[in-house]
Amino acid sequence: FIAATTSTAVSAQTGADDDATTPQATSIGDALRDGDLSAAFRLRFEGVDQETMSEDAAATTLRSRVTWHSAPLNGWTLLAEADNVTALGAEQFNSTSNGQTEYPVVADPSGSEINRAQLSYSGALGELTLGRQRINHDNQRFLGGVGWRQNEQTFDALRSTVDLGESVSVDYSYIWNVNRIFGPGGDNANLEGQLHALRVGYQLNPAHRLTLVHYELDFDNAAALASRTTGLHYWGESNLFKWQLGAASQAALAQNPADYRAHYYLAELSTQPLADQYKVSLNAGFELLGADGNGRFVTPLATLHKFQGFADQFLGTPADGLRDHYLGARATLAGIGFATTVHQFRADHGDADYGDEADLVASYALGGKINLLAKYARFRAEDWSGDTDKFWLAVTVTL
Numbered sequence: 001f002i003a004a005t006t007s008t009a010v011s012a013q014t015g016a017d018d019d020a021t022t023p024q025a026t027s028i029g030d031a032l033r034d035g036d037l038s039a040a041f042r043l044r045f046e047g048v049d050q051e052t053m054s055e056d057a058a059a060t061t062l063r064s065r066v067t068w069h070s071a072p073l074n075g076w077t078l079l080a081e082a083d084n085v086t087a088l089g090a091e092q093f094n095s096t097s098n099g100q101t102e103y104p105v106v107a108d109p110s111g112s113e114i115n116r117a118q119l120s121y122s123g124a125l126g127e128l129t130l131g132r133q134r135i136n137h138d139n140q141r142f143l144g145g146v147g148w149r150q151n152e153q154t155f156d157a158l159r160s161t162v163d164l165g166e167s168v169s170v171d172y173s174y175i176w177n178v179n180r181i182f183g184p185g186g187d188n189a190n191l192e193g194q195l196h197a198l199r200v201g202y203q204l205n206p207a208h209r210l211t212l213v214h215y216e217l218d219f220d221n222a223a224a225l226a227s228r229t230t231g232l233h234y235w236g237e238s239n240l241f242k243w244q245l246g247a248a249s250q251a252a253l254a255q256n257p258a259d260y261r262a263h264y265y266l267a268e269l270s271t272q273p274l275a276d277q278y279k280v281s282l283n284a285g286f287e288l289l290g291a292d293g294n295g296r297f298v299t300p301l302a303t304l305h306k307f308q309g310f311a312d313q314f315l316g317t318p319a320d321g322l323r324d325h326y327l328g329a330r331a332t333l334a335g336i337g338f339a340t341t342v343h344q345f346r347a348d349h350g351d352a353d354y355g356d357e358a359d360l361v362a363s364y365a366l367g368g369k370i371n372l373l374a375k376y377a378r379f380r381a382e383d384w385s386g387d388t389d390k391f392w393l394a395v396t397v398t399l
Contacts, residue, residue, distance in 0.1 A: 025071040031078075034071035039064070042150065044394040048093070048104040051386030057093035059106040062086050063150040065115065075123050081116040085109065085150045097186045104388075108150040113184035115154055126162035126169075133157060135173055136303075137199050138211055141246075142229065144303035149181040153301075171199040178301065191300070193219040193226075208236045217300065218253055225300045226253040231264065242270045250297050260295025262321070264288065270328075279332040291321030291349040309343050309357040310377035311388045318384065321348025337363045345384070354384035371396045 025031035041064050048057035062085070069079040085108055091098050093106040118131035135155050137143040146153040156177035162170045175195035183189030196216040203209045215229045231248030246266035252258050268285030287307070289297040296317045308314040308324050328341040339361045345354035357379040364372045375392040379385075 023071060025073045028073065031070040031073040031076075035068055035078075036071075037066070037068045039066050039399045040396065041065070041399075042394060042396045044108075044150070044392060046093070046106050046108075047391045048106060049389040050104040051381070051388065053102070053104045055092070055103045057104040057106050059091070059093035059095075059108060060088040061106075061108045061110075061150050062088055063108075067116075072122070075121050077120045077122070079116055079118050079120070081114070082112065083115040083151065084112040096182050096188065107181055109182060109184075109186070111151075111184045113151065113179070115152055115179075126160065128161075129157075129159045131156070132179065133159065135159060135175075135197070137171070137197065137213060138233065140303035140306060142213060142215060142231065142248075142299050143197055143301045144306075146181050146303045146305065148303070148305045151181045151183060153181050153303075154179045167203045169201040171197075171201070173197040190221075191219055191225075192221055193217065195219075195301075197301075207238070208234070210234050213248075215301075216253070218255070219300075222300070223255045223257065225298060226256040227251065227298060228253055233266075237272070240272055242272065244268050248297075252295060256295075258295040260292050262292055262295060262297035263290040264297050265290075279330070281330055283328045285326050287324045287326075288348055289317045289322045291317070291319065291347075293349060296321050296348075308345070309341075309379060310359045310361075310375060311357055311379035311390050312377075313355070313357070313379050313381075313385050313388065314345070318347065318354070320350045320352060322346075322354070323348050335364060337361075347383075352384070353382040355379060355381040369398050 023034060025034055041062065043062050046057070046059045064084045065081065067081040070077055087095070087110050091100055092103055094100045094103045095109040096105060096107050097109040114132060116132050116134060118129050118133045120127060120129040132154050134145050135143060135157065136145055155173070155175045156179065157173045157175040159173040164170060175197065176192065178191040180189055180191060195218065198214045200212045201209065211233045213231045217225065217227050219226050227250050229248055229250040231246065233244065233246040235244045237243070244266065246264065248264040249261065250264070251261045265288045266285065268283060270283030271281050274280045291297070296319055298317050304315045305312060308322065314322055323346040325344045326341055328339065330337070330339040332338070341359045343357040345356065346352065347354065357377060360376045362374045366372070373392065373394040377390045379388040381387050
């Protein structure tokens with residue numbers, strides 16, 4: 001449930017690469033021998049000037065990723081993927097685990113981890129996957145991989161996807177551990193529990209679709225985030241416009257100390273490309289994460305960087321909720337993709353003015369193997385946090 005401009009800008013640098021297709025094997029030996037091995041490297045600089053901190057952050061990090069998957073054998077596929085994140089130069093930033101608390105947070109801790117290790121079976125009706133895996137529901141508003149950070153969020157889970165005819169799909173996951181971006185070590189590296197994620201998609205026709213989602217998040221080590229959420233989302237388009245509407249209701253589960261019920265709403269309208277050569281498009285929208293005085297609507301498993309501005313001022317919903325009005329535009333010039341979004345943030349419960357933000361992104365692809373990115377976020381505070389500027393330069397190379 002995200003602005004089209006923001007979604008496009010982020011998709012180029014999430015690092016959520018597609019798995020390659022390989023020929024069918026006829027034996028276990030062939031499946032292992034004919035497997036595919038690939039590598040990807042993402043070098044990124046992130047600078048943060050935050051009014052509430054005494055020092056500015058400067059983080060240069062390199063993520064190295066190696067991925068191997070077997071050739072399919074009677075529908076079965078094995079996949080293994082390892083990541084390493086390394087800080088280059090002085091660590092003048094708070095990675096959340098390096099103890100540099102005088103600096104603003106850049107949540108890219110150094111370390112090595114098995115990012116994915118999964119066994120999958122694909123048949124006529126759908127797919128079954130067991131192990132550490134990537135799970136992204138739609139635009140990742142409620143469940144996603146946080147691929148923007150150097151250490152991707154993955155899930156230890158059993159996932160089943162089933163296609164019921166051409167129009168209906170069912171996707172259910174039982175998750176027992178969330179491997180968060182703050183890992184691989186430390187107290188915040190994992191979220192454990194009994195987590196249920198259900199998504200049902202219905203394609204009304206080529207221009208209209210619905211998605212129903214339901215999440216039961218019973219965390220063992222984060223009772224304040226335990227919640228039950230049910231939501232409905234609708235996408236539609238015509239020759240001139242695209243639009244989306246979303247709504248969800250959330251309540252605390254039994255072990256959550258807060259007794260609350262909060263709501264989520266989204267409405268967005270965007271244009272189809274106005275000039276084919278430059279792919280110009282505009283969008284406007286409104287997103288609300290509600291509060292009732294006892295609690296607020298939370299999305300602890302979302303790809304939060306995609307929402308409420310790239311300055312990451314609202315990774316946790318404020319106690320009084322949040323209203324986000326936004327306008328965006330995007331275009332392509334000389335092969336360079338440009339996107340900009342401006343946000344106005346207000347409280348849902350009460351009349352607090354949290355502030356405003358402007359985001360700018362430029363991205364360029366070289367030959368399908370190299371991607372360049374520059375990004376800037378400018379948050380100006382009123383009744384929330386302090387003025388914050390963030391700047392990124394990144395290059396991703398896929399081999």
